[in-house]
Amino acid sequence: MAKEKSRFSSSSIWTEKYRPDNFDDLTIGHENLIKRARAFVTSKNMPHLLFAGPAGCGKTTLALIIVKELYGKNRRENFLELNASDARGIDVVRQQIKSFARVHSLGDVPFKIIFLDESDALTKEAQQALRRTMENYTETCRFILSCNYSSKLIDPIQSRCAVFRFKLIDKKDIDEKIDIIAKGESLKIDEKAKSALYEVSNGDLRRAINLLQASASVDKHITENLVYEIASTVKPTQIKHILENSLDGKFLEAREKLFDLMLKEGLSGIDIIKAISSQLTELKISNEKKLKIIERVAEAEFRLVEGSDEFIQLEALLASFGVIGR
Ligand SMILES: Nc1ncnc2c1ncn2[C@@H]1O[C@H](COP(=O)(O)OP(=O)(O)OP(=O)(O)O)[C@@H](O)[C@H]1O
Ligand SMILES: [Mg+2]
Numbered sequence: 001m002a003k004e005k006s007r008f009s010s011s012s013i014w015t016e017k018y019r020p021d022n023f024d025d026l027t028i029g030h031e032n033l034i035k036r037a038r039a040f041v042t043s044k045n046m047p048h049l050l051f052a053g054p055a056g057c058g059k060t061t062l063a064l065i066i067v068k069e070l071y072g073k074n075r076r077e078n079f080l081e082l083n084a085s086d087a088r089g090i091d092v093v094r095q096q097i098k099s100f101a102r103v104h105s106l107g108d109v110p111f112k113i114i115f116l117d118e119s120d121a122l123t124k125e126a127q128q129a130l131r132r133t134m135e136n137y138t139e140t141c142r143f144i145l146s147c148n149y150s151s152k153l154i155d156p157i158q159s160r161c162a163v164f165r166f167k168l169i170d171k172k173d174i175d176e177k178i179d180i181i182a183k184g185e186s187l188k189i190d191e192k193a194k195s196a197l198y199e200v201s202n203g204d205l206r207r208a209i210n211l212l213q214a215s216a217s218v219d220k221h222i223t224e225n226l227v228y229e230i231a232s233t234v235k236p237t238q239i240k241h242i243l244e245n246s247l248d249g250k251f252l253e254a255r256e257k258l259f260d261l262m263l264k265e266g267l268s269g270i271d272i273i274k275a276i277s278s279q280l281t282e283l284k285i286s287n288e289k290k291l292k293i294i295e296r297v298a299e300a301e302f303r304l305v306e307g308s309d310e311f312i313q314l315e316a317l318l319a320s321f322g323v324i325g326r
Contacts, residue, residue, distance in 0.1 A: 014213045015206050018181050019061055021068060027180065028058060028173045028205075033164050037062060041069045044109050048134060048143045050119075050158065052150035053166025056206030059146045062164075063115050066144070074107040080114045085121035094133060101137040111142050119157075120147035127154045134160060168203030171195075177205060178212060187216055192224035200231040234261060234275040240282055246318040247285065247325030254318050262311070269310030273301045273317075285325070292324045 020026045023038055040046035046066075051059040071078045080100045082093055097114060105112045122130060131154070134143055143161070150158060150165075175194050182189045193215075201208035215222050215230045228235050238261060245254035261267050277297050280290055300317045304310055 014181055014185075015209045018177070018184065018209065020065065022065060023069065026058075026061075026065070027176055028169060030058060030062070030166060033062065033166070036162070036164070037066050041066060044070065046142055046162075048161040049145070050150060050153070050161035050163045051144060051146045051166060052148070052163060054148060054168050054204065056201075056204035056208075057166045057169055058205070059164075059166055060115075060117065063113075063144045063146065067113055067115070070109050070113070071107060077106045078109065078112045080112070081117070082114065083117045084126075085118045094129060097133055097137070097141075101133075101141045104140055111140055113142050113144060115144045115146065117146045118148075119145040120149050120152035124154060127157055131156050131160070169205045170203065171198045174198050174201070174203070174205055174208050178208065181209065181212060182222075185216060187212075187220050187222055189222040190224060193222045193227050196224045196227040196231075196235075199236065200227065200233055229265075232266060233271060234265075234267060236275070236279055236282070239272070239275045239279045242318070243276065243279060243283060243321065246321040247283075247289075249322050249325060251318060251322050254321075255315060258314055258318065259311070262314075269304045269314055270301070272314060273297060273304065276317075289324050293321060296320045296324070 023034060026034060049063075051063065053059060067075050067079045080096065082096060084093065093116075100114065101112065116130075119127075119130070134157070145153070145157070145161060147153060150163060174197065178189065178194055178197060181187075189212075197208045197211055200211060211227060211231055212222065215226050218230065219226055224235075238257065242254045242257050242261075245251075245257070258272070261272065262269070277294070280293060280297075283290065296317055300313050303313050
């Protein structure tokens with residue numbers, strides 16, 4: 001697995017290259033989580049852990065740091081990383097766990113660590129099997145399970161783990177990380193471009209870093225436009241104009257801008273619908289009107305997903321905004 005190979009070596013992928021690899025490098029808070037993790041490392045003792053939270057918020061990073069701090073140079077022997085959604089299925093995963101867990105840990109930490117990513121992708125049956133595996137190898141192994149939704153895991157697993165809840169990264173922290181990388185890579189980055197990175201990534205730091213890298217491969221001067229272009233999403237102001245025009249009854253203007261976005265910038269109907277719904281809060285109209293718009297947007301989204309023609313659906317949507325705006 002390419003992912004595994006890159007783990008402990010330098011990498012040209014920025015999410016890896018700039019991944020903090022000890023507690024002091026963590027620029028992003030999660031303070032009480034880090035405190036708990038440090039305590040485990042100091043005492044060389046820890047329960048099974050469950051890391052729950054949205055994508056790109058630092059779960060893997062913290063797990064890797066725990067492993068590194070616990071085992072130092074012995075980490076290769078004492079650490080196994082698996083992905084639960086792996087196509088090879090849970091049986092292979094169980095075999096791997098078994099042969100890894102059978103052999104005692106190397107060095108002065110009495111257990112090995114198995115990091116199981118996307119554990120909420122496991123079926124209920126697979127989770128039962130995992131639970132038994134966790135019990136069987138309690139002596140020699142600790143699990144760190146990573147997932148987006150802890151509620152998707154069966155209770156017996158949740159109750160066997162100390163739960164760490166991760167949050168989306170806020171703008172200040174994303175900005176700080178972007179600045180560090182921009183410095184390291186000698187990029188010039190506009191303030192507005194940073195806002196764009198945050199807007200598009202929605203608190204997913206991995207997405208923000210990947211976008212930065214993709215943008216930088218086009219131009220070392222990162223601008224707002226470049227970011228939106230690379231992300232091929234709509235600039236919030238563009239959508240806002242379309243919405244305002246259509247609410248003001250300027251249907252033709254709104255439609256022209258809309259078709260521009262779709263034809264020239266290659267955005268799909270669904271992209272536009274999502275952008276509209278995220279811009280709604282910015283509009284200066286009554287709540288009653290907003291509710292009506294939300295209803296219409298949801299209907300259009302449903303039709304698009306069902307396979308309706310996106311141009312016709314979006315045109316109809318804009319027309320209905322005109323009626324609502326009256
Ligand atoms: N505490 C932190 N301080 C600074 N940078 C961080 C921190 N945590 C994560 N990062 C950066 O954010 C990127 C994404 O983090 P990570 O891969 O740990 O997310 P994740 O929660 O495992 O996401 P996923 O659920 O998608 O696997 C990393 O590549 C790293 O560069
Ligand atoms: Mg991860």
